[in-house]
Amino acid sequence: MSEKQASQEVLDKKAQALLEEKESDARMRTYKGPLNKLIVGLLCVWAAFQLYFTTLGAISAINLRAIHCIFLLVFTFLLFPTYKKEKRLRSLPPVWDMLLIAVGVGSFTYLILNFPRIAMTGGRIDDFEVVIAGAALLVVFEAARRASGNLAVLALLFLGYNWFGEYLPGYLGHNGFTLKRVLITQFWGTQGVLGTGIGVSATYIFLFVLFGAYLKYSGFSKFINDFSLTLVGQTPGGPAKVAVLASALMGMINGSAVANVATTGTITIPLMKQTGYKKEFAGAVEAVASTGGQFCPPIMGAVGFVMAEFLGISYTKVMLAAIVPALLYYVGLLMAVHFEAMRLGLSGLSKENIPNAMKVVKEQGHLVIPLVMLIGLMFAGYTPLYAAVFSIFGTIAASWLRKETRMTPQKILDATVEGAKGAVSVGVCCVIIGVIIGTVTLTSMGLNMGYLILYLVENNNIYLTGFLVMIMSTILGMGVPGVAAYVIVQAVAVPVLIDAGVLPLTSHLFCLIYACLSNITPPVAISAYVASGIAGSDQTKTGLWAMRLGIIGFIIPFFFLDNPVLLIGVDPDATMYATLWAVFTALLGTAGLVAGLEGWLIKRCNILERVILIALAPTLLYPGVLTDAIGIAVFAAVAGVQLVRKK
Known part of the structure; x- marks a missing residue:
């Protein structure tokens, strides 16, 4: 074996390891025997609980979040291994995981039973309740370490800022806080682990991840792929254009760029390589297309609903405002794919490899009904949560319109289990984000950073402010799922832009786009690195290609900062x-x-x-x-x- 082949083999092994590390299912434990059936049953109970209490059931917000957190901790310690090389197939979980589950369940159950009393006393807690809060926080950090190591480190830095911040000079400093005060905020208050982050996970994220799983098992992803082939498969570089369209449509539903790359990429990347694209280019196309789905209407990977909640406006306004940035992003990517194909002299797929358009629509077109139902219900005035639940049941009904796509009871069970499992890693990220937001709230860090940036920027230069916020948003979003990244960034970066004179909706969209683009921004370009694992390409080159292909996404937000005519419905005078x-x-x-x-x-x-x-x-x-x-x-x-x- 030559030295070049040996180095390529090492690279392929590293890329595959990264793919397995970032793809949730590959990282999870599997159990044999009765315990496996018990876990499947618990996942179904969790899904039923979420479907009922986010729509018809009556439950307080704090109880919903606490119970949701209990489920997240239980499944994290059951499914995620303690260390990477741990044996995945097991009969029973390790003893220490059972202890962690006991501590986590006990802490949050105690909170549910005693929160009304503590809230009535203005947050007064005794020493035992300080210990309860500290134990719960340790368990949450261990869960986050397993589900998302990078985010756990970031949250730990923020938590430490509560104490070492008093030694920092200028705008970044504060007066310091006692351990008890910090624990009250982080656990017993509504600004910490049971704050906005877990609230988003317990409502929008869970339902839309579950919806995406049901669409997958109904055959919707195959319909998207086949329909995309009929549209652009025969044009120059057709497979790459199919990747763009299919990944955009699937990405806006599941809201996870990494998950989208790991699923659609296994089909589209080999097709692009067979057509004649370089493997780095093929991986980059898939990564960029999957990343843009997080801010692509009409669903925006559930981020749009969260943004509407933060702004106190209808989702329709958010969706309309995001249309043009998403359009320019994907048009730019399609043009890059087309021009590269013309430059290399590539052709499309042969006619015999392209499915018949009428046949695809006739046999699979009914699978788009749930998506139409979702959008129609929201425009009719129903909340996104009701629309999502109805659309999940609509997916089952639509699949029964043809025998070939019919969801059997086993498929429904598999979709429920996969959807619930998929919500675990993102949900734990949202829990640990509560530590970040709690720190920002307690220390006034967001306000202080805004003052610092405005102090550094002379004459309130909106573009220089935007540039600094872009860097901040990209760094805070690195290694974090799209919705979670946005929740972090909006707490820290959005107030800075608003202070500089940018409209609120414009500020939120600006930060959202850069938080999402951190998925293709080296050195932590997770989507690009997972795509390189599938393509067998160089990670660094794939990341750089992804930045080049997604260049319009990095540029366009600066052109609507102080002239929002590009954002439909934002500028009242346009x-x-x-x-x-x-x-x-x-x-x-x-x-x-x-x-x-x-x-x-x-x-x-x-x-x-x-x-x-x-x-x-x-x-x-x-x-x-x-x-x-x-x-x-x-x-x-x-x-x-x-x-x-x-x-």
């Missing part, structure tokens, strides 16, 4: 004509930027044409009469020259 014109010129700007980066427009670009195309992109992306006129004229000139050269 007419529909002004918005449509801004979208048209932004699409031209996107085409120019991607063409310049890829070196292809109508034909291969020379160096001068590439520089000009990249330079004109900002003039078209920024809404303005003069900039639009300059950009359109230059773009037309470059296109005209290329047409003449082609003839």
Whole structure:
């Protein structure tokens, strides 16, 4: 074996190990015998509890969150191993995990029984209740270490800030807090582990993860893949375009870029490699397409519903505002795929490998009914939670319209178990996020960071403020699922932009996009690294390719910071004509930027044409009469020259 082959084999093993580390099912324990049946039964009980008490049942918010947390801790210590090399197949969990489950269940049960009394006394607790809070916090950190190591470390740093912050100078310092005060906030209050993060997990996240699992078992993902093939499969670079469309549609439903890469990527990445794309490029396309689904309407991976709750507005307004950024992101990615295919001289799939469009619609088209039902119910005024529950049952009903797609009782059970399991890792992330948010609230860290950034930025320069917030959002979102990343970022970064004069909805969208893009931002580009594991490619190169392909996502938020005409319905003074014109010129700007980066427009670009195309992109992306006129004229000139050269 040559040295090059040996190094590639080592790389493939590392990539596969990373894939297994990041894909939840591969990391989980499996049990044999009665315990396996017991766990399956408990997962179904949990799903039934969530479906009932988030819609018809009456329960206080704190009790719902505490019980949800109990389920999360039980399943984390049953399913997630203590260390990576631990034996996965077991008959019984280790003794220490049973002890951790006992401590976790006991602590939160004590909270449920005593919270009303403590709330009535204004948060007064005795020494025993301090111990209870401390034990619960230790158990939560151990659960987070297993489910998401990076986030547990970040939360530990934030928790330490409660004490060492008093030694920091300037805006980052505070007066310091006692252990008792910190534990009251983190466990006995509604700003810590039982705060916003777990509230999001106990409602939106669980239901939409479960909904995604039901769609998968109904055959919806196969329908999306087949339908995408009929649309773009025969065009140059068809498999890559299929990956973009399929991953966008699935990503906006399941809300997890990593999970989407690990599922759809196993189909699309090999197809792209067979077509002739480099393996780094193939992995990057899948990672970028899966990441964008988290801010792509109409579902936005459940993030949109959370944003609507934070802003106190209807979800429809959030969804409309996100349409144009998502459109530009995916148009830019499709153009990059197409130009790369033209540059490499790649063709699409042969006709015999493309399913018949009418046959696909006839045999599988009914599977889109639950998605239409979900959107229709929300527009009719139902809450997203009711819409999600009805759509889950609608998925079962729709699958029964044809024998080939019918969900049997076993499939329904498998979907329930997989959905509940999928909600565990994200849910634990949301619990530990409560520590971060509790620290931010107690220490006024978000406000202080805002003051610090505004102090560093002279004359309240909105773009420099945005740049610093972009860095903050990307760092805070690294290694964290989309919804969880947004919950962290909105607590710390959004107030900074609002203080600088940015509209609230614009601020939230700005931070959401960068929190999601942290999935493809080195050095912790998790989506790109998981995709490289499937592609067998170099992780660093795949991450850099992902940043290049998703470049429009990193740029476009700066163009709606102080001119939100690109966000439908946000600017009250913008007419529909002004918005449509801004979208048209932004699409031209996107085409120019991607063409310049890829070196292809109508034909291969020379160096001068590439520089000009990249330079004109900002003039078209920024809404303005003069900039639009300059950009359109230059773009037309470059296109005209290329047409003449082609003839």
